[in-house]
Amino acid sequence: MTLKKSCAIAGVAESRLGVVPDSTVLTLQAEAMVKALAEAGLEKKDVDAVFSSGNWGRLPQLQISEYLGIQPSYSDSTSVGGASFEFHLGHAAAAIQAGLCKVAVILYGSTQRSRQERRIFEAHTDLGYQYETPYGLPIPVGAYALAASRHMALYGTKAEHLAELAVSTRDWARLNPIAYRREPLTIEDVLNSDMIASPLHRLDCCLVTDGGGCVVVVSPDIAQSIPKEPIWLLGQGESHSHAQISEMPELTITPAKESGERAFKMAGVKHGDLDVVEIYDSFTITVLLTLESLGFCKPGTSGEFVSNGRTGPGGEFPLNTNGGGLSYCHPGQYGIFLLIESVRQLRNECGERQVPNATLAMASGTGGVLSSSSTCILGLD
Amino acid sequence: MSDELPDPDSSHYWEGISNSELRYQLCNSCKKSIFYPRSICPTCGGNDISWQVSSGLGEIYACSTIYRAPPKYKDKVPYIVALIDLNEGFRMMSEIIDFEGQVVSVGKRVQVTFRDDIDGKPTPYFTTID
Ligand SMILES: [Zn+2]
Numbered sequence: 011m012t013l014k015k016s017c018a019i020a021g022v023a024e025s026r027l028g029v030v031p032d033s034t035v036l037t038l039q040a041e042a043m044v045k046a047l048a049e050a051g052l053e054k055k056d057v058d059a060v061f062s063s064g065n066w067g068r069l070p071q072l073q074i075s076e077y078l079g080i081q082p083s084y085s086d087s088t089s090v091g092g093a094s095f096e097f098h099l100g101h102a103a104a105a106i107q108a109g110l111c112k113v114a115v116i117l118y119g120s121t122q123r124s125r126q127e128r129r130i131f132e133a134h135t136d137l138g139y140q141y142e143t144p145y146g147l148p149i150p151v152g153a154y155a156l157a158a159s160r161h162m163a164l165y166g167t168k169a170e171h172l173a174e175l176a177v178s179t180r181d182w183a184r185l186n187p188i189a190y191r192r193e194p195l196t197i198e199d200v201l202n203s204d205m206i207a208s209p210l211h212r213l214d215c216c217l218v219t220d221g222g223g224c225v226v227v228v229s230p231d232i233a234q235s236i237p238k239e240p241i242w243l244l245g246q247g248e249s250h251s252h253a254q255i256s257e258m259p260e261l262t263i264t265p266a267k268e269s270g271e272r273a274f275k276m277a278g279v280k281h282g283d284l285d286v287v288e289i290y291d292s293f294t295i296t297v298l299l300t301l302e303s304l305g306f307c308k309p310g311t312s313g314e315f316v317s318n319g320r321t322g323p324g325g326e327f328p329l330n331t332n333g334g335g336l337s338y339c340h341p342g343q344y345g346i347f348l349l350i351e352s353v354r355q356l357r358n359e360c361g362e363r364q365v366p367n368a369t370l371a372m373a374s375g376t377g378g379v380l381s382s383s384s385t386c387i388l389g390l391d
Numbered sequence: 392m393s394d395e396l397p398d399p400d401s402s403h404y405w406e407g408i409s410n411s412e413l414r415y416q417l418c419n420s421c422k423k424s425i426f427y428p429r430s431i432c433p434t435c436g437g438n439d440i441s442w443q444v445s446s447g448l449g450e451i452y453a454c455s456t457i458y459r460a461p462p463k464y465k466d467k468v469p470y471i472v473a474l475i476d477l478n479e480g481f482r483m484m485s486e487i488i489d490f491e492g493q494v495v496s497v498g499k500r501v502q503v504t505f506r507d508d509i510d511g512k513p514t515p516y517f518t519t520i521d
Contacts, residue, residue, distance in 0.1 A: 136395055141404075141427045142484045144508040146464035147472045148457060155455035156474060163453075163497035208456040256474055256484040261453055 012276050013100060016107040017114075018233035018240035019388070021050030022350040025222035027339040028190050031124040035066050036077045038119035038222030043078065046224035051237040052113060059084035059111035061102055063094035063118060063343055074117060084111040090250055091377020092290055094118075095225070095346040096384030100246035102227045112229040116349075119222030120341035142254055148207060150292065151215060153255035153379035155207035158295040160261040162209060164310065171313030172214050172294035173200035176336055178322030179291060183333025185323060185363035190217055191337040214294040216335035216344065223346035225353075241353045244279070244370075244389045247272025250382035258380060262310075265383040266303035266374055273372075274305075277387040281306055284387075285368040286355045287327070288348040290376040291334040300374055304385065328365045331355060345375035345384075352388050400428050403442055409513045411505045413445040415481050426481035447503030449477035449517075454487065454495060463509065471495055475517055485517045493519045 023045030025038040033041075039062070047053060060082040064070035071087035084105045088097045095116050102114040135143045147153065161167045177197055183189035195213070203212040233240035249268035252258045274280070281304075289300045298312035306327075307315040321329035330336075332351040335344040352371040354360050374385040397405040404427075407414035416425040420437035431438055454473035457464075464470070471487040473495075487495050488506070501517040508514035 137398070138427055140396055140398075140401060144510075144512070144514045145472050145484055145486045146457065146460055146467065146470065146509070147455075147484065148459060148461050151459075152455055152457060152472060156453040156472070159455055159497060160453040204458070205456075206459045208458070210455075256482060261474075 013103040013107060013246055014244055014276055015230065015242050017103045017227050017229060018242045019225055019349070019353050020052065020228045020233060020236040020238065020240060021046040021048070021226035022353045023049060023224050024347070024350060025119065027188060027221035027341070028219050029123050030121065030220040033121055033124070033220065035064065035119040035121055035222070036074060038121065038220065039074055039117045039224065040078060042119070042222045042224035043115055043117060046115070046226045049238060050226040050228065052226065054078070054080065056113045057115050058082055059102065059105060059114035061086045061098035061114060061116040063087060063089040063098070065089070065342065066120070082111070084114070090382035092292060092343040092345045093375030093377035093382045093384050094343060095349060096246070096373055096375035096386050097248050099225070099227060099243060099349060099386050100248055100384060103243050103246065106227070106229045112232055114227040116225040116227065116346060118343055118346045120343070121220045122342050123218050123220040138257070139254060142256055150379050151210060152207045154293040154295050155210045156255055157261040157299060157380055158209050161295065161299065164262060165313070167298070167310070167313040169201055169209055169211070170197055171317065172209070172298065173197040175294045175297050175316045175321065176200045176213050178316065178319055178325065179330050179334040179336045181319070181322040182331050182363055183337035186333045186338055189333040189338040190219055210293060210295065216292050216340040217337070219339045219341050221339045221341035223350055225346060225349050239357055239390065241356050241388050242391065243386060245273040245275070245277025245387040246384065247276065248384035250378070252381050253378060255379045261380070262299060262302070264299050264303045264376060264380045266300045266376065266385060269383040269385040270304035270374065273385040273387050279370060279387060284370050284372050285328070286331055286352070286365045286371045287329050288331070288352050288371065288373045289329060290344060290348060290374065291330055291336050292344070292376065294336070296376055296380070297330070299380065300376060304374060323363065331360065331363050331365060343377070345377070348373035348375055349386065356388060356390055400430060404428050407444070408505060408515055413447045413503050413515055414442055415445050415477070415479060416440050417443050424479050424481040426483055443479065445477050445479050445503070449475045449501055451487070451495070451497050451499045451501060452476045452482060453497060473517065475501055485515055487519065488516045489518045495519060
């Protein structure tokens with residue numbers, strides 16, 4: 011059984027991004043859904059499945075569906091951090107293939123910037139978390155810093171390698187008119203920014219912005235009659251290995267190893283076939299570890315892999331072409347934007363930052379503290 | 392620390408800490424060490440589990456110096472949070488303290504010590520050893 015070509019993405023949209031003070035998490039999701047449905051040539055009444063992940067409010071899946079006025083016949087609020095939306099796409103594909111729904115919306119919204127909902131928050135204090143709580147590790151940055159320390163000790167990875175990734179990602183953001191940070195960035199800027207949790211500097215960390223997004227997923231029969239070119243799901247895999255960083259089996263290998271293997275196998279493609287890759291960049295180290303775990307380079311070599319602007323505009327490995335969570339936007343759970351950018355690249359809609367002749371894209375999300383991973387491979391017909 | 396603690400899984404552990412003992416569990420079926428304490432072995436799924444006392448000796452698996460802390464810990468910065476691999480084959484988070492003059496880095500040997508945490512609760516910390 012496979013999910014290959016079991017569904018297609020028909021519409022994608024962001025809400026307003028950045029600082030959006032006159033909004034709530036609900037208005038931003040509504041805003042994105044209206045735009046994404048319009049792009050898909052569909053109406054709200056066509057929607058029969060809702061997928062969302064939120065860390066706001068009580069029973070957010072019920073709240074957002076109520077607000078939008080959707081009574082779905084299929085509902086999934088899998089919430090595993092920033093990768094949730096890549097999980098949702100796989101789950102939507104399975105539900106569509108099983109005939110349980112035909113038009114699914116994947117939704118996300120956050121006003122964390124304007125409402126200061128969370129920046130660095132303390133760990134939960136009960137159950138499994140009680141053994142980490144006393145030590146004051148800032149979550150999530152401290153957990154990613156621990157992983158970076160391990161990678162550096164094992165492989166000699168340097169702060170400059172992490173900074174390279176931040177700079178290449180900024181170079182992409184400079185080509186994206188709606189990116190939040192577009193001023194030039196150098197490796198020295200990153201290394202000179204405040205240390206937050208060693209070895210991670212402030213500019214190794216993602217932005218804190220408001221924003222929302224929506225992805226409309228449809229069955230193959232509906233995909234035949236949508237206005238835009240359908241973007242097909244060719245492969246997907248998912249996994250999660252732990253909730254807290256002290257339980258991660260090996261800090262340099264993420265569950266992207268499992269999710270990537272499954273996605274590649276299902277799609278029947280190889281690493282070199284991909285034209286554009288979108289990898290969750292909560293922190294610079296997240297990308298380096300994910301590149302290795304997905305098998306784009308050998309363990310320990312990701313620092314070298316991203317060096318000399320290789321992943322930036324004009325480089326041989328176009329990565330995080332919208333400017334990523336580091337420079338474009340990061341409203342808490344960024345994964346939905348990986349899908350949005352993948353779709354736009356495949357549709358050749360990206361203007362200055364367009365990767366020429368992109369026909370195969372990957373969106374690989376990471377959530378929690380390197381805890382969850384889902385990898386999606388998308389392509390044209 | 393929340394009112395629900397210690398809980399039925401953790402009470403024997405925290406009781407040990409109060410008595411300057413670092414306790415962990417061993418699965419009698421697959422012989423793997425278990426940490427944090429559980430009612431089921433996360434390796435084999437067995438429930439024949441016994442309590443053991445650790446030597447408190449181990450080495451740093453990963454570590455980070457924290458400069459931007461959660462509000463409660465603001466006045467403590469900088470401080471070093473580490474993951475420790477104990478000799479008995481389990482891993483736990485802790486803070487490295489009393490390390491003046493020593494380099495704290497991955498691979499450094501450490502030993503448990505017991506102090507009160509920021510809330511006055513007995514807690515295991517680690518110091519470096521030669
Ligand atoms: Zn066992």
